[in-house]
Amino acid sequence: MAASQSPRTISTDTTHAEQPSSHSTSSFILNLPSELLSKIVEIVAEQEQPRSPVSTYERDNVRRRAERQAFWLSLIEGGTLGWIRLTHVCRDWRATICGNMPLLWARHIGCFRTAGAVEEMVRRAGDDVPITVGFGSARTTPDDYCEPWTIIEEPAKSWSSIQAAAYRSRIRSLSIIDMCGGDSEHDAAPPIIDELSRLEVLTVKYLVFDTCHIKDSKFRHPDLPIIRSSCLHRVLYRNYFLPWTASGLTHLCIAFDGVRPGLPAFLLHDALTSIAATIEELMFTFCVHGDFLDARPSSYTTPHLQTLRVCDMNACIDALLQRLCIPDTVELKLMLKPIDVDWREITQAITMHALLRPSSAPPLISLGTPAHAHESNALPALFSQFITDSLAMDGTHPVPYRVGNDGGTIGSHNLINLHRAIFRIIGDWPAPVSFAFDTPLWKSIYNVEETLLSFPHIHQLRVRDPLHIEDVIGPSTLDDFSFPRTAFATPASRLDLLWVVQSISDWTFYKAAVYCFALAARVKQETSLAEEEGQTAIEQHKPIVRLRLDFVTVGTTVQQEDGRELLDVLGEIAEVVELRFLR
Incomplete structure (x- = not known):
């Protein structure tokens, strides 16, 4: 009879069965049935994608463009x-893998550009399987430039023209990524792109933006290359553009890094006209030209559209909407990126228009300010995410509304006025119960307090950086510690969740301990003030049901065993405490 065992007890079978030798175990693994081995390889392939090596030159080229890092940094991992x-x-x-899995090889043509790699991978992909082709530049010096479109124009020097044409006719998906950038002559797609008759998905991403890519004269030239595949249904451009003739696009993304002139009005009009009837997902980033509304008075009906994401200057978004x-x-x-002196009037009109439209899917509206914006026309440096229903702030639920700033200076009461205007116009809108402020609290404590004062029924609150990342944590920490007193505006105030995220260059146990003492003391202070103002005793319960504290560091982390003392300190203000040390 088997004895009951605790979860940490290791169960041992006392039967003296003959143990297989390591050799027999190894032999079993190496002699798996082909079907089982193929399934294992397919599962591994989903998680372990091959990547082209990235040169130091390319990596430095990306990092020099700080404003583009968010997108491009994910592409410069090692090969x-x-x-x-x-x-x-x-x-x-x-x-088995090389001879019996053509579909797998067909998905990774061009990921390596060593001599003979393309020929070998195409051979392993068989003769008839549609192929996915990708090119990521591997430039090691400024003079060592491989034109990205050679992957379709001259894929293998050993091939005849007939073999190359057969290869192009099999391409189902093409991805061109250039992290070096040449001039527009080198970057231009070759006329032979017309031969991609089975192309369904096209992705072209250039790190370096060349204004020649969107000049009117280029797209009015009679010899302009055009994607003529009738199968095309998904197009993604970044700092690039090529026209197409297919009428069945379902996904279109056009993005330019930073504020650009946008696509010529006639190009945007032609694109929207061709996709309106079938488009399901549409994303534009700085590609709407300012005179688009005046140049093209047409409207575009999109009956199948499911997602619309637009990042642009306020007037451009207004023209598009x-x-x-x-x-x-x-x-x-x-x-929205407000750049006009009168941005308040323009932006509020656009925001209200989007909020008031009948919709079963609430919009996400983000208001941002360019880093060079003047104080007089800048938004407060405050990311405010508020939820209309009682949703957990754990990242598993979408947050419908967001107002933010991407580096501008602090304004006065713009965010608060926007909140109040929304609630004034939409009287029956459910009051939010969750707020997440993703701006440094030390920098925007006034805005946070005023916002919470307007909406007193908050149950979940997330704040970031009550202390400046460079503050010295020591005896004066309590005096420097920012905390919104309006989170506990009444004696009965109680938070179901308080989530605090604090970043610092390097955490030590001493710093973490001082921080926890300061947080606990500040919460006690604010709740005692609420009790005094209410002239009644607070019920005997802790002011926070669940407290989550994330220490984020760019240096070493606090050892796990050190956290137990800190839990006792925070346990005085919360029923449940979660303490995390993150990099």
């Missing part, structure tokens, strides 16, 4: 063979 490493396990595995006829079910996300 890896990924799932292809499984071909090195043994001869049988190599034979006035021309797009979208279904009520569209997921709408707007990121």
Whole structure:
């Protein structure tokens, strides 16, 4: 009879069965049935994608453009063979993977540009399987430039023109990523792109933006290359543009890094006209030209549109929204960059228009200010995310409304006035119960307190950086510690969740301990003030049900065993405490 065992007890079978030798175990693994091995390889391939090596030159080129890092940094990881490493396990595995899995090889043509790599991968992909081709530049010096479109124009020097044409006719998906950038002559797509007759997905991303890519004269030239595949349904451009003739696009993304002139009005008009009837997901980033509304008075009805995401200057978004006829079910996300002196009037009109439209999917509206904005026309440096229902702030639920700042200076009461205006116009809108302020609290404590004062029924609150990241944590920490007193505005105030995120260059146990003492003391101070003002005793319960404290560091982390003392300190103000040390 088996004895009951605790979760930490290791169960041991007392039967003296013969143990298999390591050799027999190894032999079993190396002699898996082909079907089972193929399934294992496919699962590994989903997680372990091969990546082209990235040169130091490319990596430095990306990092020099700080404003573009958010998107491009994910592309400069080191190269890896990924799932292809499984071909090195043994001869049988190599034979199965290389000879019997053409669909897998067909998805990674061009990921390596060593001599003969393209030919070999195409051979392993068989003769008829549609292929996915990608090019990521591997430039090591400014003079060592490989034109990105050679992956379709001259994929292999050993191939005849017939072989190259057959290769192009099999391309289902093409991805061009250039992190170096040449001039517009080198970057231009070759006329031979017309031969991509089976192309369904096209992705072109250039780190360096060349204004020649969107000049009117370029797109009015009779010899301009055009994507003529009738199968095309998904297009993603970044700092680039090529026209197409297909009428069945379902996904379109056009993005330019930073504030650009935008696409010529006639190009944007042609694009919207061709996709309106079929488009499902539409994303524009700084591609709407300021004179678009005046140049093209047409409207565009998009009956199948599910998602619309636009990041642009306020007037450009206004021009686009006035021309797009979208279904009520569209997921709408707007990121406005106010640049005009009278941005308040323009932006509020756009915001209210989006909020008041009948919709079953609440919009996400983000108001941002360019870093060079003047104080007189800047938004407060405050990211405010408020939820209309009782949703947990754990990242698993979408947050419908967001007002933010991306580096501008602090304004006065713009955010508060916007909140109040929304509630004044939409009287039956449910009061928010959760707020997440993702701006440094030490910098915007007034805005946070005023916002919470307007909405006293908050149950969940997330704040970031009550202390400046460079503050010296010591005896004076309590005096420097920012905390919104309006979070506990009445004696009965109680938070279901208080989530505090604090960043610092390097945490030590002493710093963490002082911080926890300061947080606990400040909460006690604010709740005692509420009790005095209410002239009644607070019920005997802790002011916070669940407290989560995230210490984020760029240096070493606090040892795990040190956290137990800190839990006792925070346990005086919260029933449940979660303490995390993150990098």
